[in-house]
Amino acid sequence: MTSKNRIRAWEITSESNYLNRRDFLRGSGIALGGALAATALPRVAEARPPELETVAWPGSTDEAPNSWEDITTYNNFYEFGTAKEDPYRNAQDFVTRPWTVRVSGECDRPGDYAYEDIVKPHTLEDRVYRHRCVEAWSMVVPWVGFPLGDLLKRFEPNSNAKYVAFKTLYDPDRMPGQRRPVLRWPYREGLTIEEAMHPLTILSVGVYGREMPNQKGAPMRLVVPWKYGFKGIKSIVEIEFTQRRPRTSWNMSASREYGFYSNVNPEVDHPRWSQARERRIGAGLFAPKQPTLMFNGYGEEVAHLYAGLDLRKNY
Amino acid sequence: MKAKHVRLLKVPVFGLSLIPLAILVAEILGLWGLSLGTNPVEALIHFTGTWGLNFLLITLAITPLRRLTGQAWLVRFRRMFGLFAYFYLVLHFLSYAGIDQRFALGFILEDIADRPYITLGFTAFLMLSALALTSTRGMVRRLGPRWKKLHRLVYPAAILGVWHYYWLVKADLLEPLLYAAGLALLLGMRAWWRWRQRRAAASSSPA
Numbered sequence: 001m002t003s004k005n006r007i008r009a010w011e012i013t014s015e016s017n018y019l020n021r022r023d024f025l026r027g028s029g030i031a032l033g034g035a036l037a038a039t040a041l042p043r044v045a046e047a048r049p050p051e052l053e054t055v056a057w058p059g060s061t062d063e064a065p066n067s068w069e070d071i072t073t074y075n076n077f078y079e080f081g082t083a084k085e086d087p088y089r090n091a092q093d094f095v096t097r098p099w100t101v102r103v104s105g106e107c108d109r110p111g112d113y114a115y116e117d118i119v120k121p122h123t124l125e126d127r128v129y130r131h132r133c134v135e136a137w138s139m140v141v142p143w144v145g146f147p148l149g150d151l152l153k154r155f156e157p158n159s160n161a162k163y164v165a166f167k168t169l170y171d172p173d174r175m176p177g178q179r180r181p182v183l184r185w186p187y188r189e190g191l192t193i194e195e196a197m198h199p200l201t202i203l204s205v206g207v208y209g210r211e212m213p214n215q216k217g218a219p220m221r222l223v224v225p226w227k228y229g230f231k232g233i234k235s236i237v238e239i240e241f242t243q244r245r246p247r248t249s250w251n252m253s254a255s256r257e258y259g260f261y262s263n264v265n266p267e268v269d270h271p272r273w274s275q276a277r278e279r280r281i282g283a284g285l286f287a288p289k290q291p292t293l294m295f296n297g298y299g300e301e302v303a304h305l306y307a308g309l310d311l312r313k314n315y
Numbered sequence: 316m317k318a319k320h321v322r323l324l325k326v327p328v329f330g331l332s333l334i335p336l337a338i339l340v341a342e343i344l345g346l347w348g349l350s351l352g353t354n355p356v357e358a359l360i361h362f363t364g365t366w367g368l369n370f371l372l373i374t375l376a377i378t379p380l381r382r383l384t385g386q387a388w389l390v391r392f393r394r395m396f397g398l399f400a401y402f403y404l405v406l407h408f409l410s411y412a413g414i415d416q417r418f419a420l421g422f423i424l425e426d427i428a429d430r431p432y433i434t435l436g437f438t439a440f441l442m443l444s445a446l447a448l449t450s451t452r453g454m455v456r457r458l459g460p461r462w463k464k465l466h467r468l469v470y471p472a473a474i475l476g477v478w479h480y481y482w483l484v485k486a487d488l489l490e491p492l493l494y495a496a497g498l499a500l501l502l503g504m505r506a507w508w509r510w511r512q513r514r515a516a517a518s519s520s521p522a
Contacts, residue, residue: 074353082487084353135485137354182487253486272482273430274422279415285343285355288417 008056008126008142008209049211049218052124054144059200060128061297065208066139066282072213074281076133077234078182079168079175080215087215090176096219096235105165105241108156115219119205121154122146126209127202127223132264132296134228134250136289138278143223144206149197157193157241164196165189165246166222167238175235183249189222189233190246190260194305200225200298204232226298228262259315263306264296268315316388328392332399335366339406356415363407368480368494370400371473375501382508394450397469401447408440432482439475442468473498 048068065071077087080094099115128142152164170186172178178185195201204223205212212218217234224231230250240246250258257271266276277289295302306314316324339362342349351358374396381389416422426433446466448454455462477498481491 070353078486137357180487180489269429272432274425279354279356281354285351285359285414289415 008054049206049213051210052144052206054124054126054206054209057125057127060126060142061130061140063128063130063140065128065142068208070139070282071141071207072215075216076135076230077177077215077217079177079185079187079235081177082182086177091214091218094174094214094218096214099219099237101220101236102238103155103240104238106158106161106243107241108158109154118151118203118220119146122150124205125202127204129200129223129225130293130296130298131225131229132278132292134230134258134262134270134275136270136273136275136278136292137281138290138292139281142208143202143204144209144212145202145204145223147199148201148203148222149199151203152196152239152241155239155241160243161193161241163242163245164191164193165238165240165242166233166236167240168233169235169237183253186237187233187249188246188252189231189248190242191222191224191231192305193241195224198302198305200301203236226263226295226302228264230258231262261306261311261314263302263311263315264292265294265311265315266292267294268312316386321388321391325392325395329395332370332396335362335403336406339363356410359410360407360415363403363410364480367400367404367407368476370396370403371469371476372494372497372501374400375469375473375498379501379504382504398447398450401443404440404443432479435475435482436479439472439479442472442475446472470502473502 073088074084075087076082076084077091080087080090097115100112101115101118102112104110124144124146126142126144128140130138131141132138166189168185168187169175170178172185191201202223203220204217205220207213207216212221217232220236221234222232222236231248245260248258248260250262251260264275269275275292278292279289280287293299338349339359341347342351342358342362343355374393377389377393377396381387412418412423416426427437428434446468449458449462449465458465477491477494480494481488484491
């Protein structure tokens with residue numbers, strides 16, 4: 001069933017949320033010193049990306065997804081600036097076609113693959129996942145994507161492939177946030193091969209049935225719903241199969257605070273803040289925080305990946 | 316400037332200092348197209364914290380400004396700015412304790428004990444509370460020379476406040492470092508003047 005003739009999961013639960021534009025988008029830019037200017041989000045010329053052909057996915061959470069505005073105006077994507085609205089403000093003109101991904105390392109089919117070569121053979125699914133940021137806020141996001149493992153198998157990894165490493169585009173002309181050394185560019189992430197092949201791990205190419213908005217990591221990004229959001233590397237240009245554990249950006253930046261696994265775990269606090277509870281975006285000013293779930297609620301599916309591993313040490 | 320004029324000038328300065336509060340109220344109520352944005356709790360805490368710090372630096376700028384310009388009347392505004400700093404920091408603390416933590420004492424105490432940046436911020440808040448409570452004319456009189464000593468707490472409180480900001484940022488340290496630079500300038504000027512004064516006193520005293 002394609003998107004043309006069915007009702008998508010989110011349309012039942014949050015159609016009004018989805019259709020109502022947030023008031024603050026109309027906010028005029030009142031400039032009264034830097035701190036004040038930052039409080040009014042100026043309206044940016046924004047065209048919604050084109051719709052994709054997708055099918056339903058039975059595993060979606062039935063929690064109400066966040067609105068399009070929440071999802072596309074509040075996120076971390078330091079390549080476009082470090083404030084939450086910066087990606088929305090600064091990524092609108094980012095051009096993502098043509099797009100090439102270099103595949104290398106321990107596999108039999110390395111090479112440069114165009115966006116179309118990567119995505120075309122796969123059926124795109126609407127997967128509504130919980131999304132938990134390491135900063136202790138969370139959303140529910142209707143991603144569009146397909147299992148990463150299905151893609152990786154096409155590159156025929158060999159038996160030395162124990163890990164998969166990813167890199168984001170490095171292009172300071174197109175990604176203004178990279179002009180300052182906030183992190184060591186390009187952004188890097190990695191998974192064990194078992195994590196990468198897990199059916200919940202997806203390569204995502206859109207949200208809300210549409211192509212990925214630039215500010216969300218266009219044209220393709222990783223989504224690993226049981227890990228903190230920063231593991232979901234955006235605007236991927238390199239995939240490498242490796243024998244040794246790859247280095248990852250936040251771990252390189254502060255290894256005491258961000259481990260390689262970075263599984264959502266309410267019992268292991270960030271050194272500077274608690275991970276026991278989270279603030280659900282969209283719940284409003286007076287809503288209480290909610291308890292964070294082990295593996296972000298996906299423990300039944302993924303806990304076996306970490307059997308025997310001390311999750312306090314392997315955070 | 317005459318005392319009468321200072322009194323008159325206090326009215327618009329008081330009004331200007333309330334503008335951040337007016338904007339905050341407008342954002343909460345959704346007036347004039349303003350809003351607290353996608354994460355209103357975080358926005359509220361950051362806004363009030365930023366303005367507390369801004370007013371703290373304005374307060375600390377009065378003495379150097381007076382010295383550089385020779386305008387003695389500037390000191391008449393110092394208490395007002397200091398109390399505005401405290402006012403926005405009370406809102407900051409209430410936003411955290413009341414709205415973010417919903418007055419859950421267990422979580423708040425755990426934060427103060429276990430999260431270094433909250434430990435720092437809370438310590439600074441306690442210091443400034445002591446200063447606000449002793450800011451009245453009566454207290455100045457009653458405490459005499461001890462009042463001046465006590466109110467030197469504003470220096471460590473400001474340092475802890477900027478440090479608190481520095482420690483909560485994940486990776487982009489630009490803004491907290493700008494505040495640190497501003498504070499270093501304001502405190503550095505005082506240290507420099509003090510050092511020169513001491514040297515002058517030493518060289519003018521008989522050998």
